[in-house]
Amino acid sequence: MNTVLPVVERTVPPLVLPESAREGLAGTPFGLYVHVPFCATRCGYCDFNTYTSDELGPGANRAEYAGTAIDELRRAARVLGPDLPTVSTVFVGGGTPTLLPAADLAAVLAEVHRLFPVAAEVEVTTEANPETVDLAYLSGLREAGFTRVSLGMQSAAEHVLAVLDRRHTPGRAVQAAHDARAAGFEHVNLDLIYGTPGETDADWAASLDAVLASPVDHVSAYALIVEEGTRLARRISRGELPMPDDDVLADRYEQADATLRRAGFDWYEVSNWATSDAARCRHNELYWANANWWGVGPGAHSHVGGLRWWNVKHPAAYADRLARGESPHADAERLDDDDRALETIMLGLRLREGLPLDLLSETGRRRAADAVVRGLLDEAAHATGRAVLTDTGRLLADALVRDLTD
Known part of the structure; x- marks a missing residue:
């Protein structure tokens, strides 16, 4: 039986944006990140701020989440105003954003357009697990104004997916990429993870080949990191699985880079490749440039003009703060x-x-x-x-x- 412990919060001063942080805000690139903290199951390697239905406890309602996120968007507009920055990128991440109905994600994006000035060529990305989307769902997102989709593929080898506790079948991510193209998405990314215990050279080559057989213009490939507290870390500590080998990780990276280059992908960040400048993820480039963004959702981080803050982690505490008309931030720091x-x-x-x-x-x-x-x-x-x-x-x-x- 699951026992839900009460959340004890300390008092945090209201979030106030210093005037110095506003300097140049209206004329510099600005991004919005929307965190959707829900997952159907927990992947063994994941330490993100995500929750399955069993972990949520009372007070956290997935069906009402879009409305709660919109409440924070409205708060963001009040704090950032009156001279609001122009939104150049929106990124919906998680968790699994596509566990929400497409209409919910569309409603959040519509509110962004209602509240903020939005660039004519705004980039709007959602992450998606392949098993949660189909052509109709993706068509709904495209019609709502989403321009880019990032699909979590991880591997084309069934046994590798099993070690990672991924639920989709090996071919599902490639089919989802085809569905995204058919829905009208010009920019489609597939995410890969390399170095999983049990992955062979042939497995990794097959994963790269599968990516290149799909209609994508962007690929992200990350070395598996064993995060403390995850199921994968516990399995490794018990000796059930070996720790990823640094030499193998280096070999996998070089293999990915060579394979992707031959196919017309150029690296633009250590773990990211694109077929053109237009195919780059502009929202991530905004992070890497240490620019300004507001993070909406439980545990989301924000940065504006040298002020950084982060929200309370649990969805119930997050929703409760907003329902009381309070800021959901947990703490803040001023960067010198x-x-x-x-x-x-x-x-x-x-x-x-x-x-x-x-x-x-x-x-x-x-x-x-x-x-x-x-x-x-x-x-x-x-x-x-x-x-x-x-x-x-x-x-x-x-x-x-x-x-x-x-």
């Missing part, structure tokens, strides 16, 4: 110039364009010169004053970021 500079380096170095060397400290610039000698940063780019990862450098991007920012 050093904090923002550090984050700009950490995020910017992962991009194909790299970043200006003068953003680094004197020590960082010396280490960047050494990284050129070691083949991790591009020599020609360094000569023009930029730090740009080489192919080898991408394999060691996280370590190099730490080295340049310590």
Whole structure:
């Protein structure tokens, strides 16, 4: 029997946007993220802020969630106004956004258009689990104004999906990509995970081949990370599964990059490839540029002008705050110039364009010169004053970021 414990909240001051954070807000790219925290089942590797029906407890109603999210959108417009920023991207993530009816997602997007000025070429993305969508559902989203769909494929090997606790069949993601195209989506992404225990070289090659046989213009491929507290981590700690091998992960990445390049995909961020500039995920680029966005939903994070805040995690607590007319944020922090500079380096170095060397400290610039000698940063780019990862450098991007920012 599940026991739902009472949620004890501490008092948090109201969210107030400093005037300094408003400077330039109306004239800079701005994104909205909408978090949908519901999943049919919990994947063994996932540590996102998501909940199955059994985990929700009282006070969290999936059927009313769109209305609750709209309440926060209205609060966002009040806090950000009167000179509201123009929304250039909207990203609906999760969880599994497509567990909600398409009409609910359409209602949230319609409210965005009602509340905010919206760019003519706005990018509107939803994540989707392949088993939760069909042609009719995707057609409804496209008609509502969604322009991009990101499908969680993870693997084309049935036994790999089983280890990840994914429910869809190996071919379902590819069929969903075809359905998205048929529904009128110009931009379709498939997500892959590599390095799952039991995955072979042939499994990974088959997954890449399946992606390239589908009508996508964007691919994301992530190394499996074993997060503490997940079912996968417990299975590994008990010796049921081996820990992913770093050398195997590097080999998988190089294989993905070579295969995707031959098919006309170019990397633009360490884990992301696109067939053109138009196919890039502009919402994620906004994050990587350390720009401004408001995150709607339980556990969602926001950043505006150096002020960062995050919402309470549980859907019931989130809904209760909004029902009482209160801000759902749990806490906030003001980033100083050093904090923002550090984050700009950490995020910017992962991009194909790299970043200006003068953003680094004197020590960082010396280490960047050494990284050129070691083949991790591009020599020609360094000569023009930029730090740009080489192919080898991408394999060691996280370590190099730490080295340049310590």
